[in-house]
Amino acid sequence: MLPIEMYQGIESAWCPGCGNFPMLKAFKQALAELEIRPENILVVSGIGQSSKFPHYVKCNTFNSIHGRGLPAATGCRLANPNLTVVVTAGDGDQYGEGGNHLLATFRRNPDITLVVHNNQVYGLTKGQASPTSEQGYQTPIQPKGVPYPPLHGLALAVAQDCSWVGRGFAGMVDHLKELYKQAINHRGLALLEVLQPCVTFNKVNTFKWYQERVYKVEESPDYDPENELWAYQKAKEWGPRIPIGVIYKNPRPIFEESFAVLAEGPLARQEIERPISKLLEDFY
Amino acid sequence: MLPIEMYQGIESAWCPGCGNFPMLKAFKQALAELEIRPENILVVSGIGQSSKFPHYVKCNTFNSIHGRGLPAATGCRLANPNLTVVVTAGDGDQYGEGGNHLLATFRRNPDITLVVHNNQVYGLTKGQASPTSEQGYQTPIQPKGVPYPPLHGLALAVAQDCSWVGRGFAGMVDHLKELYKQAINHRGLALLEVLQPCVTFNKVNTFKWYQERVYKVEESPDYDPENELWAYQKAKEWGPRIPIGVIYKNPRPIFEESFAVLAEGPLARQEIERPISKLLEDFY
């Protein structure tokens, strides 16, 4: 285990009490326990409160644009398969603006850990509805409430054969840390959605609200994360009881393996020799 | 029943034998039987072979840009809820470029019939892989074959509580016509995916290939389209047997109903009176 201080980033700009803080703690703890040194990890993000996350961890960082963490991260993996790549995304970032990349990335199954900070709200832009906001949730844009039901990120993942699907809760740091570790260790795309209370804007889905509802799914008598139908049902369970833990495990080949050239390591280390005379042969 | 000739559009530019032709026939037949006159229907499309469809039907048409049929169609419904709105999309168009709108539209549930012409290939751009191309399918861009498995459009729809989900086959025109009728009559978002052989580029998923695999799901002894789990399993069934027919029915309120102003009919017919003195009151 490495010292957790090793991962100290710059000072955060989050609100006091934000659910992002325990996530940060759990994440650093996970890295320390996995003994992944700062220089070997790359955290990619979009834009949002959650996307400031990599600045607060000492690591390689690519803080990209709203909704576009996944394409950038996929490119990184395709250039250097030695990097441990984590994407930290907001619920708006990934399920709203970036939804199309989510669909495609499920198919690709790159070796990326995708952490969706689900606070059921747009934090950074001051409290508009996110795709996971509950129906009826009132916002400055929808004073009568969001007119339709939320998106089911985990169910989409299962339906699309995502190779690892889990949910954590920022209010349970140790449990969350273990999930981070499993997700990072998983070879392939791991979607880890974290219930992350936004203490400033979301007055409905608070720490207390989640606390009253979450349960550790691995403690269920019928726990069966390799069973797609079981996983699908758990992924859709959202109400008086909300499951947290590993919901689906579906080992599949990773996308990077389909490129022979990547077997030789990072592209930046490979010699490039392409004699123009050979290239021209087709055109005589 | 209206005469089918009423729906005669301009001459088509599709390849002879294309699966789009029987779709066109079934669609016109459905309109004729439903007695929807050309002026009361609006067909919206993106860009692709399938998106030329509305030109070949006599109707109001909004042929938009690649992947963006749904947003435009949603806007149309929100301006005039009297219009019968159908979107004709390609598999690339809707599951590739337009995937994010699909996710959001499932949630909204506008009263739109979304027809995805699934030929498992990019037709108009000459045979590249589409999101539904089978793993291993060889294309000019992927000479070794598509490296990952296809997208499961119908399973995504079920997972996201789409209010009507069905699949048709261009090789079974009467069955398809009935599906068009049901989808159009359904109040809410109806996703009708049609297996539409591309005789020019897709030499794998041919009429014959589909013919050997499709079966009418409504004839299954356990047929139960109002049961989500059953629907989910059928939506994922793709192999030696491929179900066609109505797969999921999940009646839900339509999104347009959440706007009081639309209860008064099309926006273009409503008087607008906003005295500036009233508007200014907040600012004194």
Next chain:
Amino acid sequence: MTIDLNILIGGAAGQGVHSISAPLGKALVRHGAHVFTIQDYQSRIRGGHLFNVIRVSDAPLSSPRLGVDILVALNQETLDLHREEVSPEGIVIYDASQVKETPEGIKSLALSPDTVLPDTEAGDIAVNAGACGAILGLVNVPVAGLVSLLEETFGAKGEEVVGWNRQAAQNGHKMGKDKGHPFSLADIAKPAQPRLLIAGHEAMALGALAAGLNFISGYPMTPWTSLFTAVSQRALEWGVVVEQAEDEIAAMGMAVGASFAGARAMTGTSGGGFCLMTETVGLAAMTETPLVCVVAMRPGPSTGLPTRTSQGDLEFVLFAGQDDSPRALLAPGTPAQGYALTVKAFDLAERYQIPVFILTDQFFADSQVTCTAKDFPAVKVESAVVFGPSEGAYERYAITESGVSPRRLPGFGPELVVADSDEHTPDGHLTEDLEVRIAMHDKRLRKLKGLVQELDGVTVAGREDAGLTLLCWGSSFGPVKETLDRLQQENTPVRMVHLSELWPFPKDAVTKALQNAEKIIGVEGNATGQLNRLLRQETGITADRLILKYDGRPFTPEYILRELKGQI
């Protein structure tokens, strides 16, 4: 102007800076003062540092200025950061429960929940309403106006809260008064007609509503969000369909669809989101669908400084989308222009069947300016849609001299409306015919000929014979205007030319305004002089020098004057 007071209220995000400045500004306007406010905030929700500045005068104001007369410090950081700016006669009001190092060498007034409202649980309310009251006390304005305002504002929160506010305001007022009146507004007379205090985006929201807007779609993005919110808050009352889209592509796509089907539609965003809309700009142009789109600028490139101001998207918006396509581009400089140009945007979009863009920025969006009802003339909403039976076959894209074809809506009669993003025949179907292509492309671009006749938006001020002309556009109007006023007061002759209607470029009007200019200095909120490039491209005229600002903060007269040193 005989009075010119700058009140800076600062603290951490979440501490209540707006709760002080909002009622204070209004109370001062109701009292009869002219007020101009700006907001300066970081891209964070709690903590950090933000401030509002309320400038107060007995004469009309159009700009912020440097310097502070009354500093309200809700925390230590505010005091540390702004103490230097306070004028020697100034005063510091501070929250003594937060500020640990008492300001020295300057008059000061400590407030805290304990001193303003002892023995209550009013907390922040005490300091916020107390500071408001104290400021009014300091400037010798009766507290009654503020009290009734607080009653209006907090009425819904119950009698206890209203009571706290009332009491805190009164107690604060007394504490302020006890300090004497270093700055007195007592002599300001109430105007015959009440004035209003309104921000640029608010004025545009009213313009849109007055112009008949009944559909708005958008995706949140600072600084566009304030306009989206201002409309949405009024949507239920006025029957506007509002939809928050999944992304900007959908926001624009829905607006185009809605407009096609008969709505008076608007969308908007900021630079990053506009990137995602550019494809649909072409769709609107090609399908000849009316559309109003607001682009609220902020510094880039990329995410840049999300909550700051910029004038950096002029060329981008002008040329966004593939190939040549017709559009109009407006950029208001004041709330009154914001209102008028929004109304004009809807009208041009409707009559020319094109996308019309309005460029704003954070400075314009958030700055409140004192206006009168006359700045907001009533609007007659006119539709250019054709209803009723047609003579002969209907062609959506009939070739006409003006480039504009009679527009019908789908579903309102037997005429079919066929629209296509591909090049198309007059009846809307796709074609690859060479002649039709040329005719259609010409037809679309011909609209610019009519459009340019309707544009002008050139405001000229100052001395005709001045050797120096300041050229600016959009939100820089106010700071440049005040620069001009100050120079004229010093008897330095100077002129200004401000453009608010930028495309199709009003060549004739601009050339006329600039033809006798001896020396032109461009003033722009970007790093390269985008308007100046456009000017040269369109007229051959080019500025002799540029005064540029791209630190995300608005121009001030002081900044411009400093840059002008040696030029006059």
Next chain:
Amino acid sequence: MTIDLNILIGGAAGQGVHSISAPLGKALVRHGAHVFTIQDYQSRIRGGHLFNVIRVSDAPLSSPRLGVDILVALNQETLDLHREEVSPEGIVIYDASQVKETPEGIKSLALSPDTVLPDTEAGDIAVNAGACGAILGLVNVPVAGLVSLLEETFGAKGEEVVGWNRQAAQNGHKMGKDKGHPFSLADIAKPAQPRLLIAGHEAMALGALAAGLNFISGYPMTPWTSLFTAVSQRALEWGVVVEQAEDEIAAMGMAVGASFAGARAMTGTSGGGFCLMTETVGLAAMTETPLVCVVAMRPGPSTGLPTRTSQGDLEFVLFAGQDDSPRALLAPGTPAQGYALTVKAFDLAERYQIPVFILTDQFFADSQVTCTAKDFPAVKVESAVVFGPSEGAYERYAITESGVSPRRLPGFGPELVVADSDEHTPDGHLTEDLEVRIAMHDKRLRKLKGLVQELDGVTVAGREDAGLTLLCWGSSFGPVKETLDRLQQENTPVRMVHLSELWPFPKDAVTKALQNAEKIIGVEGNATGQLNRLLRQETGITADRLILKYDGRPFTPEYILRELKGQI
């Protein structure tokens, strides 16, 4: 040139037009002729009308021209559409099984499966290879070269297919020969060095590979697809990672990510897709990530004419993305330039850490030109990345005089690489500091100063003292060059100035090239003269007249000469 033959091969999509023109062009080049080909096709897969034109000469060719000497009509429509263009001495070869109305008043040769390869099931092969052979027969070129070419091409399809091709070619050759040799290429000498026939996008694919490309992502879109395909087809052999993205946003995002992590990355698209990439242009600029992006233009607005040519996206690409950000923009005019500028693009991107754009179009992409190996000089790939231990703390965005900071890659040592789309400190973390903002924005834009020193790309041809200068850019090079040659042959003095490196605008070189120009006529493939606006903006110089074309078809010397009538 003493020989100038135009061979037009037309039919419905799917009939085999390419199967005739591809081997024919190659065979003629191997024979020693100069060949220039164009493709004209509709946005459909089967049916409709498409044609290729193969122009053949004994002298170098750079342009298509009007007129037809040999018309190959695979169907009636081709005959009907192009009969008029055939010169009186011309000849029509037609597929008698498809063409029902025999051409009259002109020499003709009927082919059909039955006459070329009776009693086989060769079908289309008979007519396709037969027509190839017939043309060689007509122009008096031995058939052996064609036969071995067909053997190479169809070898993989088995002996039967090869045999049919061989036989059909020989039979066709005889049939052609029997018509006599209205046009003889017999005197053309084989060049000392073999020549090659290559299209613009193919040359760029080679340039990219030679420059060390090892990552390409894209989404299909005509005419960009041909470049994406040309690279992908060679990817396995040369170790290039290829990914077809879900949309253009992802295509560009992946390329930026890959480049950040150390790949030499490229992406591309056409106008509509580029709209979706514009946000990521800013990301690349802000994070200072090298990137080569090809924008293959086609007529718009919006979907427009998807398979046609255009020069309409110059301003769009130049100003795409919010606020001012550094970039370079190149636009090759010939395959040789396409190769060289692609190599240059990778080099500039790498050294300046910016996005570099290459503008092409359908005409450039698909036109094959006869070249020699000398047009494709070997490339030494140089990386500007820093490896190895650092001295002191590593700052990704260290402020430097050139604006370029030492670039490291994540995961290659203890130095952390922190990149951010927000405004950031030298070590990459987000900041709202005003001074840092100014310093960073200046630093980024400072790169343009170095860049402009490296650009030139001004080709001047013709008589220095000519009264008339034709100004053009990108793919119009060839047609303008031939216009010049023809005018000079008639002893009309004329000059041309062609620009292939457009941003940062090489002001000095262009001003120098144009300073003595008496009359400038701009030749551009768009409706408004985009280069001319840029020229005026950057230099104050403006064309006296514009010759514009926006019907989706390439310029021809005939078109330009016609438009020039009365101007010289």
